[in-house]
Amino acid sequence: MDYTPHTEEEIQAMLERVGAGSLxxxxxxxxxxxxxxxxxxxxxxxxxxxxxxLRRLAGKNQPAFKAFLGGGVRSxxxxxxxxxxxxxxxxxxxxxxxQPEVSQGVLQATFEYQTMVAELAGLEVANASMYDGASxxxxxxxxxxxxxxxxxxxxxxxxxxxxRQVLRSYLEAVGAELFxxxxxGGRTPLGEVPEGTGAVVAQHPNYLGALEDLAPWVERxxxxxxxxxxxxxxxxxGVLEPPGAYGADIAVGDGQSLGLPMGFGGPHFGYLAxxxxxxxxxxxxxxxxTVDAEGKRGYILTLQAREQYIRRAKxxxxxxxxxxxxxxxxxxxxxxLGPLGLKEVALRGVAMAHRLWELLLEIPGVxxxxxxxxxxxxALRLPKDPHAVREALAARGFHAATPVPREYGExxxxxxxxxxHQEEDLLALKEAMWEVLA
Amino acid sequence: MSYPLIFxxxxxxxxxxxxxxxxxxxxxxxxxxxxxxxxxxxxEVDELTLVRHYTGLSRRQVGVDTTFYPLGSCTMKxxxxxxxxxxxxxxxxxxxxxxxxxxxxxxxMWQLGEYLKALTGMDAITLEPAAGAHGELTGxxxxxxxxxxxxxxxxxxxxxVPDSAHGSNPATASMAGYQVREVPSGTDGEVDLEAxxxxxxxxxxxxxLTNPNTLGLFERxxxxxxxxxKEAGVQLYYDGANLNAIMGWARPGDMGFDVxxxxxxxxxxxxxxxxxxxxxPVGVKAHLAPYLPVPTVERGEEGFYLNFDLPKSIGRVxxxxxxxLALVRAWAYIRTLGLEGLKKxxxxxxxxxxxxxxxxxxxxxxxxxxxxxxxxxxxxxxxxFRALDLAKGLLELGFHPPTVYFPLIVKEALxxxxxETEAKETxxxxxxxxxxxxxxxxxxxxxxxxxxxxxxxxxxxANKHPKLTYFDGD
Numbered sequence: 001m002d003y004t005p006h007t008e009e010e011i012q013a014m015l016e017r018v019g020a021g022s023l024x025x026x027x028x029x030x031x032x033x034x035x036x037x038x039x040x041x042x043x044x045x046x047x048x049x050x051x052x053x054l055r056r057l058a059g060k061n062q063p064a065f066k067a068f069l070g071g072g073v074r075s076x077x078x079x080x081x082x083x084x085x086x087x088x089x090x091x092x093x094x095x096x097x098x099q100p101e102v103s104q105g106v107l108q109a110t111f112e113y114q115t116m117v118a119e120l121a122g123l124e125v126a127n128a129s130m131y132d133g134a135s136x137x138x139x140x141x142x143x144x145x146x147x148x149x150x151x152x153x154x155x156x157x158x159x160x161x162x163x164r165q166v167l168r169s170y171l172e173a174v175g176a177e178l179f180x181x182x183x184x185g186g187r188t189p190l191g192e193v194p195e196g197t198g199a200v201v202a203q204h205p206n207y208l209g210a211l212e213d214l215a216p217w218v219e220r221x222x223x224x225x226x227x228x229x230x231x232x233x234x235x236x237x238g239v240l241e242p243p244g245a246y247g248a249d250i251a252v253g254d255g256q257s258l259g260l261p262m263g264f265g266g267p268h269f270g271y272l273a274x275x276x277x278x279x280x281x282x283x284x285x286x287x288x289x290t291v292d293a294e295g296k297r298g299y300i301l302t303l304q305a306r307e308q309y310i311r312r313a314k315x316x317x318x319x320x321x322x323x324x325x326x327x328x329x330x331x332x333x334x335x336x337l338g339p340l341g342l343k344e345v346a347l348r349g350v351a352m353a354h355r356l357w358e359l360l361l362e363i364p365g366v367x368x369x370x371x372x373x374x375x376x377x378x379a380l381r382l383p384k385d386p387h388a389v390r391e392a393l394a395a396r397g398f399h400a401a402t403p404v405p406r407e408y409g410e411x412x413x414x415x416x417x418x419x420x421h422q423e424e425d426l427l428a429l430k431e432a433m434w435e436v437l438a
Numbered sequence: 439m440s441y442p443l444i445f446x447x448x449x450x451x452x453x454x455x456x457x458x459x460x461x462x463x464x465x466x467x468x469x470x471x472x473x474x475x476x477x478x479x480x481x482e483v484d485e486l487t488l489v490r491h492y493t494g495l496s497r498r499q500v501g502v503d504t505t506f507y508p509l510g511s512c513t514m515k516x517x518x519x520x521x522x523x524x525x526x527x528x529x530x531x532x533x534x535x536x537x538x539x540x541x542x543x544x545x546x547m548w549q550l551g552e553y554l555k556a557l558t559g560m561d562a563i564t565l566e567p568a569a570g571a572h573g574e575l576t577g578x579x580x581x582x583x584x585x586x587x588x589x590x591x592x593x594x595x596x597x598x599v600p601d602s603a604h605g606s607n608p609a610t611a612s613m614a615g616y617q618v619r620e621v622p623s624g625t626d627g628e629v630d631l632e633a634x635x636x637x638x639x640x641x642x643x644x645x646x647l648t649n650p651n652t653l654g655l656f657e658r659x660x661x662x663x664x665x666x667x668k669e670a671g672v673q674l675y676y677d678g679a680n681l682n683a684i685m686g687w688a689r690p691g692d693m694g695f696d697v698x699x700x701x702x703x704x705x706x707x708x709x710x711x712x713x714x715x716x717x718x719p720v721g722v723k724a725h726l727a728p729y730l731p732v733p734t735v736e737r738g739e740e741g742f743y744l745n746f747d748l749p750k751s752i753g754r755v756x757x758x759x760x761x762x763l764a765l766v767r768a769w770a771y772i773r774t775l776g777l778e779g780l781k782k783x784x785x786x787x788x789x790x791x792x793x794x795x796x797x798x799x800x801x802x803x804x805x806x807x808x809x810x811x812x813x814x815x816x817x818x819x820x821x822x823f824r825a826l827d828l829a830k831g832l833l834e835l836g837f838h839p840p841t842v843y844f845p846l847i848v849k850e851a852l853x854x855x856x857x858e859t860e861a862k863e864t865x866x867x868x869x870x871x872x873x874x875x876x877x878x879x880x881x882x883x884x885x886x887x888x889x890x891x892x893x894x895x896x897x898x899x900a901n902k903h904p905k906l907t908y909f910d911g912d
Contacts, residue, residue: 002858027688057546085493088496096512103712116480131569166757169753241472288901290896292892303904313611319572
């Protein structure tokens with residue numbers, strides 16, 4: 001099976017037409033010493049056997065249908081209507097909409113996505129998506145550095161540690177300096193913004209789940225001539241004051257919470273929203289409304305002078321492939337829920353997380369770590385190594401207790417709850433935890 | 439009539455999904471000052487309206503499933519339906535679940551890494567990058583870390599790219615803090631070796647090449663190029679966008695490349711999704727392995743695990759473990775085809791391109807660099823025709839156009855890549871249409887398309903007065 005339609009006769013006729021004797025002949029101009037290397041790959045399998053092998057591998061996993069694991073990815077319901085619509089071949093098998101006349105589906109859907117993201121973030125514009133939350137953060141900070149012409153960045157330790165690692169990789173490459181603001185009591189203490197700072201970055205709710213009061217920080221950053229970048233879970237923005245409302249200049253985050261499958265970490269999508277004043281510094285694609293030759297409304301990729309295929313080495317970013325399809329799923333999810341539905345889903349997670357917090361703290365030796373108020377996730381200090389706790393819980397059929405890196409403290413683990421969790425799920429986890437920690 | 443926006447279908451109080459029975463009181467958990475004062479203006483629609491809206495949008499969109507899509511350099515081959523079934527088996531895995539409960543996923547990643555190493559001739563691999571250009575950045579950061587580790591970081595400040603390179607190459611080098619110097623192509627469309635020699639030296643960090651190049655030509659002097667770069671201490675980077683033509687037949691590793699990225703969404707049939715998500719694994723030769731991003735997937739005595747213990751690593755380039763579900767699709771493709779299937783697919787992509795090239799030459803198109811092309815070729819319309827008009831004319835005739843105006847070194851370029859999954863009669867129908875366009879009156883071409891959902895769009899207006907959200911201007 002190779003998905004090619006050619007019959008033997010057709011291959012012969014075509015070879016003849018191009019003046020070749022065989023398929024091998026098509027490669028005769030390559031250096032002989034590199035041609036036909038020995039390559040060891042498994043024998044091809046018929047379709048059913050490929051699926052059987054995949055099922056065998058999948059069978060070695062213990063799926064996490066109602067995981068209590070947090071840390072940037074959570075168990076959510078993926079609506080079948082979203083799956084079905086996003087699976088349509090026209091969306092799935094299209095490429096970047098370079099020919100707008102036959103790409104209005106993707107272009108309009110992206111325009112609608114941009115609108116929804118800007119609304120959630122309380123900012124004026126959003127791009128068509130980034131790879132994930134971490135790359136959105138890195139690109140958002142680079143945007144701020146271009147805009148301010150400065151090379152120093154302050155980042156709160158409350159920003160997801162993996163996002164900070166990605167940020168570091170991107171910033172080191174261009175020679176920018178990154179300074180970390182350590183958390184105090186689970187939150188980012190208000191500090192000084194040194195001269196030459198181009199961006200201050202915080203996450204809200206932060207990596208440990210705590211809500212951060214960022215308005216004073218934004219004021220201080222602006223006072224020092226820096227831009228403020230907020231990492232925010234888009235689901236939380238159905239309930240929480242949006243970054244734009246408290247003065248942030250750039251909002252970024254990961255869209256997995258908008259009903260996307262966890263997929264062992266990807267693909268999800270990253271969003272990036274900002275002020276219209278910075279639009280010419282925005283990385284990646286932007287869709288604009290315009291009119292066609294008959295004055296009819298239509299959509300088109302715009303401000304392409306920012307992009308790599310026009311500006312090459314002077315482009316704002318090298319991003320070409322983004323996360324169009326998963327961003328589309330996020331938009332469909334938002335449209336399906338509407339503002340009220342989104343708020344309900346977010347608040348249900350918040351309520352369940354608080355209930356879980358109460359229950360788990362009844363277990364001897366478990367101590368609170370994330371301060372209140374927190375959102376749908378929190379860290380606890382466990383009396384045992386969290387890796388061992390996670391393993392022991394998995395043996396009992398529970399996926400919970402994301403080990404928190406040591407930089408935050410010893411024996412910390414994250415717990416999260418979502419709209420999927422019911423009281424009985426929480427009680428069952430509590431019982432399992434009790435056993436594991438006994 | 440213009441197609442309504444989802445916001446225009448919205449009616450206050452209408453509900454689509456209801457996922458929660460009772461709504462908890464927000465202020466019980468969150469102090470007032472943190473709460474949103476005004477709800478986001480999201481659409482309010484019922485499920486059927488939602489379904490009709492997006493189904494209607496999909497009908498205003500073409501894809502490989504609906505239309506021949508010979509977009510050069512993008513490898514729009516068929517995306518097997520099997521793969522969509524495959525990913526459902528792995529949808530419910532959390533990246534932070536105990537690795538002992540995700541052994542199947544880790545084994546799949548490890549196996550895919552082995553297959554990709556075998557196909558590229560590389561020694562070590564990362565599956566983390568989320569796209570080709572992301573892989574490029576990863577690869578260049580690895581090269582940078584290598585030079586720095588050897589104390590040559592300050593000296594080697596330049597990256598060389600051919601003038602025919604993908605735009606992402608210079609943009610990537612620049613994002614990695616390098617200066618970029620273009621190397622001209624020779625009259626045969628391959629890298630001008632003398633020009634390259636003049637540029638090479640101890641100030642150069644890397645050369646970025648794709649082979650076959652963006653003219654669809656195999657760089658026949660590649661072994662000499664890699665010898666020269668080795669002598670100069672320069673790392674040779676392989677842009678894998680065009681690997682489709684040679685998979686199984688020749689390997690970048692054997693050509694002397696030190697780093698290679700792969701576009702799983704091109705060569706390995708992961709659907710392009712209207713622009714992503716993709717996946718861009720990066721393979722390296724052994725001397726660069728210590729610098730790979732963390733974590734790598736390893737096989738140990740007690741099973742598969744994520745290895746974070748790479749002291750010289752460039753760090754992370756993406757959260758979690760990359761676009762895992764894209765990896766599942768690529769795995770399924772390789773296991774379905776095996777080596778012989780991959781080689782046949784590659785050869786037929788070349789045969790389709792050469793066949794179509796002959797047909798188009800017959801119709802009056804010119805091929806400026808008419809060497810033995812691989813899976814794609816660059817054609818030019820006869821004098822007096824604009825590539826853009828021909829593209830728009832093709833839309834009217836029911837085909838997705840080729841890539842236009844790229845590579846930049848060919849005027850009025852039409853970069854055509856039929857891929858191996860297209861049938862002979864499709865190529866012939868396309869060639870007929872291309873021929874027919876040359877017979878149409880100029881006015882017809884300049885006015886095309888006529889019956890698409892919209893006609894030519896005002897790009898200037900979108901640039902001068904971008905309207906980027908529905909509420910812009912409210």
